[in-house]
Amino acid sequence: MQIQWYPGHMNKAKNQIQDRLKLVDLVLEIRDARLPQSSTNPVLEQIIKAKQRIIILNKADLADPLMTQQWLRDLQAQQQMALALDAQHTNKLQVIQSAVQELMQAKIQKYQQSGVRNYKLRAMCIGIPNVGKSTILNKLVGKKVAVTGNKPGVTKNQNWLKTTSNLELLDTPGVLWPKIDDEQVGYNLALTGAISDRLIPVQDLAVYALEFWQHEYPDRLQTNYQLTEQELVLPPAKLLVYLTQKWTGNDDFERASRRIIQDIRQGLLGQYTLDRVQVNGE
Ligand code: GDP
Numbered sequence: 001m002q003i004q005w006y007p008g009h010m011n012k013a014k015n016q017i018q019d020r021l022k023l024v025d026l027v028l029e030i031r032d033a034r035l036p037q038s039s040t041n042p043v044l045e046q047i048i049k050a051k052q053r054i055i056i057l058n059k060a061d062l063a064d065p066l067m068t069q070q071w072l073r074d075l076q077a078q079q080q081m082a083l084a085l086d087a088q089h090t091n092k093l094q095v096i097q098s099a100v101q102e103l104m105q106a107k108i109q110k111y112q113q114s115g116v117r118n119y120k121l122r123a124m125c126i127g128i129p130n131v132g133k134s135t136i137l138n139k140l141v142g143k144k145v146a147v148t149g150n151k152p153g154v155t156k157n158q159n160w161l162k163t164t165s166n167l168e169l170l171d172t173p174g175v176l177w178p179k180i181d182d183e184q185v186g187y188n189l190a191l192t193g194a195i196s197d198r199l200i201p202v203q204d205l206a207v208y209a210l211e212f213w214q215h216e217y218p219d220r221l222q223t224n225y226q227l228t229e230q231e232l233v234l235p236p237a238k239l240l241v242y243l244t245q246k247w248t249g250n251d252d253f254e255r256a257s258r259r260i261i262q263d264i265r266q267g268l269l270g271q272y273t274l275d276r277v278q279v280n281g282e
Pocket of ligand 1: 087128130133134136
């Protein structure tokens with residue numbers, strides 16, 4: 001797979017985020033709930049170090065709710081505060097505000113004990129492109145703000161955005177690149193639209209998707225594409241051939257592949273989670 005991330009850019013983005021991290025009390029790490037693993041990024045663990053963090057599994061409306069619960073349990077078992085969110089359809093992100101207060105309890109107590117009243121808790125959003133950082137920032141702030149820089153390594157002076165509570169946010173989200181060191185991660189990111197479609201041949205992506213749905217969500221595949229029991233268990237490449245003939249009347253594999261991918265992105269094949277929680281020893 002050809003993914004070009006120039007080391008220079010990566011270092012620049014990393015350094016900028018590292019600098020800005022010094023200014024905040026905590027990090028809101030935004031991930032895509034459909035990809036709780038694939039939408040992480042390689043250097044965050046290194047640069048975040050001891051900084052307090054809340055992991056937000058955003059776009060939970062698109063993800064498989066059972067899987068989201070599993071992921072939350074898994075993160076919480078690792079003493080990591082985590083929550084699921086549908087930032088698109090939720091107006092006030094009270095759930096984030098509450099989580100921040102809980103996470104920062106010790107600091108809040110210190111302020112209170114020393115009589116400081118107007119204390120602020122400062123945070124920054126970090127995540128790979130397209131996970132919903134700007135949407136979350138806007139909703140926390142309660143109005144549309146010009147979120148600056150949504151490309152890795154954009155330079156800007158930072159401003160603090162006020163929210164309805166004592167939480168303040170950096171107006172520049174930390175944008176990191178996804179870690180695509182494994183083909184499956186690349187496919188997962190492409191299927192959700194997190195990375196450009198051009199990076200993977202559309203037919204390969206469609207076959208990957210069919211195989212996943214045959215394995216994980218066969219009922220929906222069968223109902224939506226009106227498949228017989230025999231068709232449902234065809235090898236995925238053969239199933240693509242079958243669907244292509246059925247839909248296009250010829251061998252326009254590209255058109256059929258695009259339809260499958262579009263159906264998935266538009267939710268016609270239901271809520272889905274592409275990353276599975278790793279069980280110990282797997
Ligand atoms: P950013 O690149 O991380 O800043 O992501 P954006 O905030 O620009 O969001 C990317 C796209 O995802 C936009 O089209 C949003 O409307 C959409 N989006 C953001 N949050 C959610 C969510 O919770 N659910 C759904 N369905 N879409 C979302």
